[in-house]
Structure formats: C-alpha cells, structure tokens
Amino acid sequence: MPVELYHLIAFLLSVTVVLWTIPDVKTVGLKFGIVDRPNARKIHQSPVVRVGGVSIFIGTIVALLIVWRLGGFSQISPHSEGELWGLVLGSILYFVIGLADDLFNLSPISRLLMQITVAAGCWWMGVRIEFLSVPLDGLIQIGWLSLPITVIWLVGMANAINWIDGVDGLAAGVSGIAAVVMLVVTLFMDQPAAALIAAALAGSALGFLRYNFNPAQIFMGDGGAYFMGFTLAGVGVIGLVKSTAVTAVLLPYLILAVPILDMSAVIFSRLSKGKSPFVADKSHLHHWLLKAGISQRLTVLFIYALTLWVGSLAMGFSNIPSGWGYAVGATLLLAYIGWQVWRNTKKQS
Template sequence: MPSNLYHFLAFIISAAVVLIATPIVRKIGLKSGRVDLPGNRKVHKQPMVRLGGISIFLGTLVALLVIWGSGGFIDAQGNHLAPPEEYAIWGVTIGGLAFFLIGLMDDLFGLSPFSRLFMQAAVASIAWHVGVSIDFLTVPFQGLTSLPDWVSLPVTVLWLVGMANAINWIDGLDGLAAGVSGIAAVIMLVVSLFMEQPAAALIAASLAGGALGFLRYNFNPAKIFMGDGGAYFMGFTLAGVGVIGLVKSVTTAAVFLPYLILAVPILDMSAVIVDRLRTGTSPFVADKRHLHHRLLNLGLSHRLTVLFIYALTLWVGSLALAFSGMPSGLTYAIGATVLLSYTSWWVRQQCR
C-alpha cells in the first residue's frame, strides 16, 4: 500500500471513531452527572459534559493500531521501523495515553496544580528515555548546537509538559482548542511527510482526524467539551510529533518548525504567565487574561473570536511550510497572510 494512503486512512479512521463515539460519551456523561457547571470564568450557560477527550483519544489510538496492524509503520524507504524509531513512536502514543489519564483524573476528581505537574514531568521524562528527546537547539550566534543529556532532559520535559498545558489553557471557547490542534496537526502531517518522517506523520494524521471530527460536536454552540484529558492528550501528542518528526532532522529550519507551528498557544501561555507574575498573581490561578478573553472583551462574538484564532494558527503554520523549503510553501504563506489580513480587517470593523 502506498505510504500516503496509510496517512489518509489514519485520518479517516480516527475521525469516524470520534464521530461515532462522542454522542455515546456525552450520553454516559449526562447520566453520570460528569458535567462542567457554569461559573464566573465560564462562557457556557448550562452544564456541559467535559469527557469528550475520551473519544478523541479512542479515535487516535484505534487509527494507529489499525495502521500498525496492517504494517503501516514504515520509514521513508518503505522499510519497517528499526526498534529505536518504533520506540519513539510508541513513546509518543503511550505518553499521550498517560497525559490523557492525568487529565481524566483531574476532570473526574480534581487534582492540585503541583500533583498534575509532577505526574506530567514524570511521564515526559520516561518519554525522553525512550527517544522522544530534543537533542539539538538553535543558539544565537552559534547556530545548531547538540545538547548533552543533562540539558536535553529538562528541555524536553519543559517542551512536552508546557505544550500540554498550553493547549489546555486555550480551551476556553467552544471549538477553540480542537480547531487549533487540528490545524496544527495537519501542518505537522504535511511537514513531517516533506521531511521524510512518515511514521511521525501517521500520529499527526490520526490526531488531526480526531480533533477535526470532534468539532462536529464541539464548535459553537458546543454539545460537549473535551476536558483536561483531551487537551493534555492533544498538547502532548502535538509536542511529541514535533520532536520525533521535525526536531530529529538536523537542520536549523527543522528545529525551529514545531515552535512556529504551535506559536499561538505558546505565546498565549507565555504572555499570561508573564502578566500574572507582573501583577503578583500565581501563574496557576485561572483568570481572564487569555487572547480569547481579550478578543471577547473587545466586542467580538464567540464564533468570530474562534475563527480569528484559527486564522492566526493557519498563518503561522503557513510560515512553517515556507521555512521548511517545501515547494509552493511561500505561496501558501502569502495566501494565509492575505487571509489573516482580511480577517484582521473584519475584526476591526466588528469592534467599532
């Protein structure tokens, strides 16, 4: 079977599982009373099931297992993966499961911020040990620099844990985290294939199918939320694909690409943390300082706010396509820039 067909099947299988499983998960959540109640920081006005991450995880896992069982875990030359590469693939998959379970426990029972961070750091450390590791960084005036293990470990843990929480932090409006993650996953799929990393691209394809399929029930007005389980799973998986699919390529552009593709949640989380510290507030205390809160305060509607952030995510993703050296990548970047410019103009008109 052609390699690209495996990726198409992974996307379709994951989306199909999510479309079928989400109504079932919602029904179970309503019967069990596992709902997110309205509150001061909440945009929704009625109790909402917040277990949608279960269906996203199931869709991604089922798709990967089907492709793996059919022999689809191959390298760019069509050969079965050698053990180190396969360990890294399963490191991302099983690490995603662990992050999903941490978030699910938080959804069901509530966990303290420090206990969540401790468990996330432990899982990320194990993922680093099996090959999900950042081995190179671009250092100003020095270029691409190889990292010793004692530096690689904390950098990798910070990246994996940070991205999981960044996706969770932007999960404040209907369809926002799912759409941003789906767009980022599609971009990572395309770039990973261009970088001849088809195995990593399979994870991206499965995640993209699950995230975009979930939008059927999560876009405004949402019928179900993904919860911390879904957000942590998607954030860790995106970060893991960035490591094994892009950062492993020893070029300055490749090392830079994951951070560019995920720039929107990274910058949002960074700005909020800096603002909280500047005002003497704990970084772990939730508030309304996120980008989507600020756009809502400017007068944008719920849907326009989400669509504008989608456009931002697509724009930085198109820049990644251009920086990767992909043919027509610059054309995509120009097109996305035009789209973002029009969207920004429309936003200004709505805020007047």
C-alpha cells in the same frame, strides 16, 4: 501498500471513530453528571459534558492500532518504533492524567508532578530534544540539558493547549490546524512515522469540531487537551527537532507559536500581578477579544487564522513546493478576518 495510504487511512479512521463515539460519550457524561457548570470565569450558560476527550483519545488510538495491525508501523518506521511507541505511551498517560482531573479535580501540583514524570519517561524511551538552534551559530548539541528542555517542552505544550480551551472549538481547531501542518511538513521532511501520528490526531481534532464548535454540545476536558498538546509536542520532537537542519529544529515552535505565546503572556501577566501562574483568570487572548465585544465565533476564527498563518510560514521555511504561496494566502485570510475583528470592535465602541 504506498506509505501515504497509511496516513490517509489513519486520518479517515480517526474522524469516523470520533463522530461515532461522541453521542455515546455525551450520553454517559450526562447520566453520571460529568459536566462543566457555568461560573464567573466560564463563558457557557448551561452545563456541558466535559469528557469529549475520550472520543478524541479513542479515535486516535484506534486509528493507530489498526494501521499497526495492517503492518504500517514496521513499513513506515522499521528502525524507530521505540520512540514511536514512547510517544504513544506518553500520550495515553497524559490522557489518563487529564481524565483523572476531569473526574476527581486533582491539585495543580499533583498534575504537574505526574506530567513531569511521564515526560521524563518518554525522554528515556527516545523522545528527546538533542539540538537547539542558536542565532549566528547554527545548531548546538545540548548534552545533559536534553532532559530538562524536553520535559519543559512536553509539559508546557500539554498545558498550553489546555489553557486555550476556553471558547467553543478553539483548542480542537488550533490543534487540528497544527496537526495538519505537521502532517504536511513531516511528510515533506521524510518523517512518515511522526506524520502518521499527526494524521490520526488531525482527524480526531477536526472530527470533534462537529460537536464542539459554537454552540458546543460537548467539551474535550483536560483529558482531551493534555492528550492533544502532548501528542503535538511529541510529533514535533520525533519528526522535526531530531533533524540536524536548522530550519527543521525551529519548525515545531513556529507551528505552535499561538498557544506558546498565549501561555507565555498569561504567565507573565499573572506573575506581574503577584498571582500564581496556576490560578485561572481571564487574561488569555480569547478573553481580551471577547471583552472587546467580538463574538465567540469570530474570536475563534481569528485565532484559527493566526494558527494557519504561522503554520503556512513553517511550510514556507520548509521549502515545501508552493509553501510561500500558501503563506501569502494565509496572510490575506488573516488580514480579512482581522479587518472583521477591527470593524466589530469599532461598532462596540
């Protein structure tokens, strides 16, 4: 079977499973009262089931298991199944941590400690950042710093996706766009194993939007956000950062620049005000856009366009055929939506 066909199968299977399971997950969530209730910090006006991440998780894992049973793993990556399974196992455990938080409201410190432990275990299984790109000096091997840098990256991205999950469809859409870009780039970089996971995750994230886009019928919760954030970060590590090409090492940080910069700005804002970075507030980009009078849908579309734009830049730097053409198109799209945002802001002032 052609390798690319496994990626298509994974994508279609994950979409199908997510769409098939969400109604049942929603029913169970309502029955047991597992809902996100409105409060001063929340935007929604009525209780919404908050464990939609169960469908994202099931869709991704079922797709990967079926491809594995079809022999896809051994054909795609016969020499790197260890790190592949390390990433899958880590993703499963991150989902469990998030689901436990959705159900039992874990403390920030306990969540963080569990996340660090799992990330360190994944490093031991081969999911490692071993190079960093230094301006004017190319790539350097980081030796013992590999462990803390890898852990910071994996834990940080899981939380970055969770932190942007504050508007209907935002985290799922940003993750879906990033996963599609990673799928394209990893395939072009001849990293089919990483591309396979990206394909399954992209299908789950985009399928979830059917029920999560404004007005959302279900939320992914911490389980879904941690799962997607960790998986995206892991795909970047095993598919791109392991390469010795300078541009490849930088690509994951560019593809995921929007949630990275949003989280960094929020942490800086909270610390500058003498607040704990773990205490939620309304200092995210989507909160500022909403305060300016921008609708939820336009806010989400603008951040989608930003994510697509940085992703298109990554495709351009990867020397993908027509990559810079896609970047031009994404720039025009971002400019148009940005103009719509500016126009709506003027109407509100």
